[in-house]
Amino acid sequence: MTKAIITKNVVKKYKQYSNQKERMLDLISPTSRGEDFYALNGVDFEADKGDVVGFIGINGSGKSTLSNIIAGIVPETSGEVQVNGQPALIAVAAGLNDDLTGRDNIELKCLMLGFSKDEIKELEPEIIEFAELENFIDQPVKSYSSGMKSRLGFAISVKVDPDILIIDEALSVGDRAFADKSLKKMMEFKDQGKTMIFVSHSIGQMKTFCDKILWLEFGRVKAFGEVKDVLPLYEAFLMKWQNMQKDERDIYRNKIMSKDPADNKYKNLGDLMVLDDDEELEASHTYSVRPVSRLAHLKAYTTYVYQSPNDDENKSDAQHLKNKVYYVKREATYQFENYYLLSTQPSGEDGVIGWIRGIETSSHVHTLVDNDKKIFYLTGRGFASSEPWGGKRQYVHESLEHHGGLIFDVNETILIGNNVWYQGVIEGESESVWIHSNNVVSDMEELNDDDDSNN
Numbered sequence: 001m002t003k004a005i006i007t008k009n010v011v012k013k014y015k016q017y018s019n020q021k022e023r024m025l026d027l028i029s030p031t032s033r034g035e036d037f038y039a040l041n042g043v044d045f046e047a048d049k050g051d052v053v054g055f056i057g058i059n060g061s062g063k064s065t066l067s068n069i070i071a072g073i074v075p076e077t078s079g080e081v082q083v084n085g086q087p088a089l090i091a092v093a094a095g096l097n098d099d100l101t102g103r104d105n106i107e108l109k110c111l112m113l114g115f116s117k118d119e120i121k122e123l124e125p126e127i128i129e130f131a132e133l134e135n136f137i138d139q140p141v142k143s144y145s146s147g148m149k150s151r152l153g154f155a156i157s158v159k160v161d162p163d164i165l166i167i168d169e170a171l172s173v174g175d176r177a178f179a180d181k182s183l184k185k186m187m188e189f190k191d192q193g194k195t196m197i198f199v200s201h202s203i204g205q206m207k208t209f210c211d212k213i214l215w216l217e218f219g220r221v222k223a224f225g226e227v228k229d230v231l232p233l234y235e236a237f238l239m240k241w242q243n244m245q246k247d248e249r250d251i252y253r254n255k256i257m258s259k260d261p262a263d264n265k266y267k268n269l270g271d272l273m274v275l276d277d278d279e280e281l282e283a284s285h286t287y288s289v290r291p292v293s294r295l296a297h298l299k300a301y302t303t304y305v306y307q308s309p310n311d312d313e314n315k316s317d318a319q320h321l322k323n324k325v326y327y328v329k330r331e332a333t334y335q336f337e338n339y340y341l342l343s344t345q346p347s348g349e350d351g352v353i354g355w356i357r358g359i360e361t362s363s364h365v366h367t368l369v370d371n372d373k374k375i376f377y378l379t380g381r382g383f384a385s386s387e388p389w390g391g392k393r394q395y396v397h398e399s400l401e402h403h404g405g406l407i408f409d410v411n412e413t414i415l416i417g418n419n420v421w422y423q424g425v426i427e428g429e430s431e432s433v434w435i436h437s438n439n440v441v442s443d444m445e446e447l448n449d450d451d452d453s454n455n
């Protein structure tokens, strides 16, 4: 596969000054002033020809810096950058000269990209039409709104037909209609097999548009891989980040930024590459399974049953599983969420159906009390089911109304949460059933007392 972009150990260092005076002194005095700040710190990244890669990361993680370096607009401090093809960057503030008119900017940008005057004459009306700037095209760009600038930048970049298109948050300004039109154009480019880099905070746009995701965190690559592998990890991280207090965020940021880039080691989890020292990230991609003993019913809104907790592709509708109770002998945590392995039998191997999100179930701990023989009498209330705490579809007797006073010959007692359930055989029947302890009494007299109090 031909590589369109390769970056190796790319570092971008800026100087940060506490005030303007320090900045001036740094320029004129031989002593170095200000503090070094690494916007990128050892970034290795490769895109194949035709890849559509989304750059994600919280503010200040280096997304724009890396896209500007790939576009050749900002030089790297050190490292290697190889771009095979003509890149074009679309960003709100990129490459437009504020003092020139829209038309002059079109000409300038096209000349810089090597177009002849005749070619530019041909392209110009198409660009103006795509940018929807009709009357403004001969006004200086400084009079444009950010949406208008972005439209002009987008129109020039797509009409010059670059090999590599880099779109930095350009769709987040301007109106919805233009964003849709731009997204359509980008889809066309994608279909043509062009390489694209897409920088956005919109998870939705990333999902619909990108194939792969590069997750940057304070200048380092945190993860790189397919959308389905990286985005859920990032979304889980964002939830954690949003719940952090400012001082917790500062500690986290300093910890990441103080690391030596030479220590950036990566581990491959299938096609996903993650930072080797990030155990939490690894744990949230893989999942840990623990033995457990629960019984579970599915809630009304239950969505899917998964083949494995970290596989969003292989899932099936869980609706048909409702109104039954299931055994849960395995529990897993994946990306801070609990999953249960549903089974029709009290086993983690036999009768297994699949994994379901814990919050989509009502479940209780299931414990054996004893297998002692006990004799009870049915009160005539409740139901009998083939499984303990059975659902409608597991009723043997939907109502025990006509069974009041019959003997219930019990051979197993269990606890489901705080509720006691008995397994046994009802007098005159052969099939074993489960009945809740509220619906039996241990001697006939209690039954008569019950009847008296009811009368």
Ligand SMILES: Nc1ncnc2c1ncn2[C@@H]1O[C@H](COP(=O)(O)OP(=O)(O)OP(=O)(O)O)[C@@H](O)[C@H]1O
Binding pocket: 014, 015, 037, 038, 039, 057, 058, 059, 060, 061, 062, 063, 064, 065, 066
């Ligand atoms: N010219 C510059 N001088 C000094 N620091 C800079 C400069 N450009 C960027 N930085 C710093 O580098 C870091 C990365 O910035 P960058 O714009 O690449 O992040 P980003 O991930 O694109 O952020 P956002 O999501 O906010 O657009 C930030 O801390 C930023 O302040």
